[in-house]
Amino acid sequence: MDRRDFLKASAMAAATAAATRTLDEGESHAAEGQGKDEIRWDKAPCRFCGTGCHVQVGVKGGRVVAIAGDQKAEVNKGLLCVKGYHVGLALYGGDRLTKPMLKKDGVFKPISWDEAVDIIAKRALTNPSGFAIYGSGQWTIPEGYAANKLIKGGLASNQIDPNARLCMSSAVTGFLSTYGVDEPAGCYDDLDRCDVLILWGNNPAEMHPVLFSRIVDRRSRGEQVLMIDINTRKTRTTPFCQHSLTFRPQSDLAIALGIMHLLIAAGSYDKTFVEKFCNFRKRTDPPTLDGQAMNFEEFKQAIAEYTPQKVEEISGVPAEKIRLLADLFGRRDLKITSLWCMGMNQHTRGTAINDLVHGVHLLSGHFGKPGDAPTSLTGQPSACGTVREVGTLAHGLPGGLVVADEKHRKISEEIWNLPPGRMNGKPGYHAVEMWRRFSKPKEEGGDIDTIWVQVTNPGQSLPNTNELFYPSRKIPGKFLIVSDVYPTETARHADLILPSAMWVEKNGMVGNSERRTQQWFKMVNPPGDARDDCWQLIAVAHRLFELGHPGMKDKDGEFIFSIKKDGKEVPIWDFKHYYDVNVDQHLFEEYRRFTRYKHKDLAPYEEYTRARGLRWPVVEQPDGSWRETRFRFARFDDPYATKDDIQFYHSVTKDDRALIWFHPYDPPPESPDKDFPFWLCTGRVIEHWHTGSMTMRVPQLRAAMPQAYVEMNREDARRLGIQNGEVVVVESRRGRVELPAWIDGRGQPPPGSIFVPFFDETILINKVTLDAHDPLSKQPDYKKCAARVLRKASKGKVAEGKTL
Amino acid sequence: MRDARFSLGELFETKLPVVAETKDPEEGEALVTFLLSITGIVFVDVAYVSFSEEIPHRMEA
Numbered sequence: 001m002d003r004r005d006f007l008k009a010s011a012m013a014a015a016t017a018a019a020t021r022t023l024d025e026g027e028s029h030a031a032e033g034q035g036k037d038e039i040r041w042d043k044a045p046c047r048f049c050g051t052g053c054h055v056q057v058g059v060k061g062g063r064v065v066a067i068a069g070d071q072k073a074e075v076n077k078g079l080l081c082v083k084g085y086h087v088g089l090a091l092y093g094g095d096r097l098t099k100p101m102l103k104k105d106g107v108f109k110p111i112s113w114d115e116a117v118d119i120i121a122k123r124a125l126t127n128p129s130g131f132a133i134y135g136s137g138q139w140t141i142p143e144g145y146a147a148n149k150l151i152k153g154g155l156a157s158n159q160i161d162p163n164a165r166l167c168m169s170s171a172v173t174g175f176l177s178t179y180g181v182d183e184p185a186g187c188y189d190d191l192d193r194c195d196v197l198i199l200w201g202n203n204p205a206e207m208h209p210v211l212f213s214r215i216v217d218r219r220s221r222g223e224q225v226l227m228i229d230i231n232t233r234k235t236r237t238t239p240f241c242q243h244s245l246t247f248r249p250q251s252d253l254a255i256a257l258g259i260m261h262l263l264i265a266a267g268s269y270d271k272t273f274v275e276k277f278c279n280f281r282k283r284t285d286p287p288t289l290d291g292q293a294m295n296f297e298e299f300k301q302a303i304a305e306y307t308p309q310k311v312e313e314i315s316g317v318p319a320e321k322i323r324l325l326a327d328l329f330g331r332r333d334l335k336i337t338s339l340w341c342m343g344m345n346q347h348t349r350g351t352a353i354n355d356l357v358h359g360v361h362l363l364s365g366h367f368g369k370p371g372d373a374p375t376s377l378t379g380q381p382s383a384c385g386t387v388r389e390v391g392t393l394a395h396g397l398p399g400g401l402v403v404a405d406e407k408h409r410k411i412s413e414e415i416w417n418l419p420p421g422r423m424n425g426k427p428g429y430h431a432v433e434m435w436r437r438f439s440k441p442k443e444e445g446g447d448i449d450t451i452w453v454q455v456t457n458p459g460q461s462l463p464n465t466n467e468l469f470y471p472s473r474k475i476p477g478k479f480l481i482v483s484d485v486y487p488t489e490t491a492r493h494a495d496l497i498l499p500s501a502m503w504v505e506k507n508g509m510v511g512n513s514e515r516r517t518q519q520w521f522k523m524v525n526p527p528g529d530a531r532d533d534c535w536q537l538i539a540v541a542h543r544l545f546e547l548g549h550p551g552m553k554d555k556d557g558e559f560i561f562s563i564k565k566d567g568k569e570v571p572i573w574d575f576k577h578y579y580d581v582n583v584d585q586h587l588f589e590e591y592r593r594f595t596r597y598k599h600k601d602l603a604p605y606e607e608y609t610r611a612r613g614l615r616w617p618v619v620e621q622p623d624g625s626w627r628e629t630r631f632r633f634a635r636f637d638d639p640y641a642t643k644d645d646i647q648f649y650h651s652v653t654k655d656d657r658a659l660i661w662f663h664p665y666d667p668p669p670e671s672p673d674k675d676f677p678f679w680l681c682t683g684r685v686i687e688h689w690h691t692g693s694m695t696m697r698v699p700q701l702r703a704a705m706p707q708a709y710v711e712m713n714r715e716d717a718r719r720l721g722i723q724n725g726e727v728v729v730v731e732s733r734r735g736r737v738e739l740p741a742w743i744d745g746r747g748q749p750p751p752g753s754i755f756v757p758f759f760d761e762t763i764l765i766n767k768v769t770l771d772a773h774d775p776l777s778k779q780p781d782y783k784k785c786a787a788r789v790l791r792k793a794s795k796g797k798v799a800e801g802k803t804l
Numbered sequence: 805m806r807d808a809r810f811s812l813g814e815l816f817e818t819k820l821p822v823v824a825e826t827k828d829p830e831e832g833e834a835l836v837t838f839l840l841s842i843t844g845i846v847f848v849d850v851a852y853v854s855f856s857e858e859i860p861h862r863m864e865a
Contacts, residue, residue: 008825
């Protein structure tokens, strides 16, 4: 067999496996344990997005040699996307980081782990309030928990924030302000039961392809699913939708308000549901999560101006399409699920649009029944598990608690066995503020002098990097530490690089978009001297303990991460002994104690070793088994909803009711003008995950999508004389990049709009984006800013002064 | 009529494994679009991609 035939046979085997596994509910081909071919198979969630697909990982000779979809996994039922099938190769890029390296005179020199840990600990000891950790929705749950405990329980500075601030914090504030507690009430089961699926600025065909396939597969079985794509550009999702509503950026608020206006005007809102389960709120100035109470009549008056005609003027969406949406929501015989992700969250009015979409569902009573749900999706594998549930945002504590609440600090101090009053009630800086202060000299307010980055790549993913990332690199005294697996844009600009283990090179737990907590065991060793991120945090904490930092001792004088076995301390800070015990299990069992207060109960660690994840709250049954919850707040499924069919038991208004908000439409902070006439939107592509640091090292994925591009409308390109593939300049008031134009490409922006993906480290589009952010969630808006497209002159120079 | 670009696998209820060779990624995108235009085809899941350095072909399934 030659190579060509071999590749064809491999492709056919993969396609056949995908086809059979999504149909066959029986035993997996890749049963766990040792196979006849000496490959050992075990389960793990995929490393990439927030869907939470499970894979079967095949290991032979200390290497991952095969990946298969996990047939036992409810999320993906054996199917994977093109990234998932290649996830194993992400471990084996040729330039893995294998040694700690310190930059001396502009050159990285290898140093020992002891030296590296000592350097970090002394930075924290010297100026604890200026020492920050910038973490990740790709941290495992134990990693994020350890980092949170180090910063909030140990250094008591609260200077920790994750990259998930950039991807889903508006969803958090939307859930909190509406229901009083974070995360979706529904789950992926809604996708199997809905009659109508509304995609609010969401492109699941590329971003959550397995979920999208799950929906479309219903059609192949003859089921009717009406899909409506509310978008700012046509994507791969659009052709599968019966309706495509393209709106002007920012005007999604007007669309939601228009639906609510028509529901009330026509009397088709769900009066019984609203009267039993809802209160009304409007925003205050400055805005807060509690807002100001209003009654139904006041709400009705407030939204009266959002007639279909007015909404059409604001949004560009025809009035009859607004009526179509309102008519659907007005029907009781349909089940409607809304999905959203970055389109609604990366928005300077992110909290407001989240609130309004929840409000549409509450007002119409499309809530709390399978198929009737407003559901946000996350982009990272543990944005929910590690960021929202472990509470690694600057204001948060594990289990939905917050640092500003004295009772919550007291609970935390008790669980962590800290002296009363140790913890700090002032939240740390959110991500944009943290990096802004790192980018300024101390005398100008730059009070963050050290940032330790783990499992993320802010040099490529922060907005407006010319202001938020690069300036610190020229300011004396600023020190950037990066723990990563590959040399990224961030690592290249670091002062100290720590080589990390990734995915199945370590134990792990994550939490996906539907409240599902997942677990895996270490299967292979990391290369060289690469070590677990969690170990790195504990090693630094222990070095601080040795140096006498009082925060590293609990109230009995013990190390705050102390683990004992048979009554004897296990020196987990010494990597030789890190796996003498299951550190993940110890951290998780401690973390579990936090999860009862907001009814986010988790099961014991051992339960997750057997399951393909469990959706919280997971509650022990009389027979000792553990039962997950699919539909929160609904009495038929949620054990904590006991008073009525629906009970919002963490209600902001303490009366078991959710809040329907009025937020008016406001124009965006930056709009196209004479000098910068295009809307610029950024995002992802199916082949690559986030900044591409892993997927660009998978040859198949890199070859499939090797370079970023700017999607342009054909009409704009023709007017500007731009040819398909021509290298052009995309420029804003903040920065510029050069990249090829793609006309009539995968996505199709309307005239006046362009799109650039951010996976390509050679084309750093976040030099161009805007760092304006939502006032409550502090999440920046990557989806709209003003930009221009310049043609390059034939010899590589930009056509002087020519604004195209 | 068989299309020479495709190799077909065994039909499993509603799912048909297909392998296709294309000369570059753009042709691959066009091929998926073509498949979706065929009556009765609801969706195409990409399960595997490989590139050959020895032959200028790309495979999709």
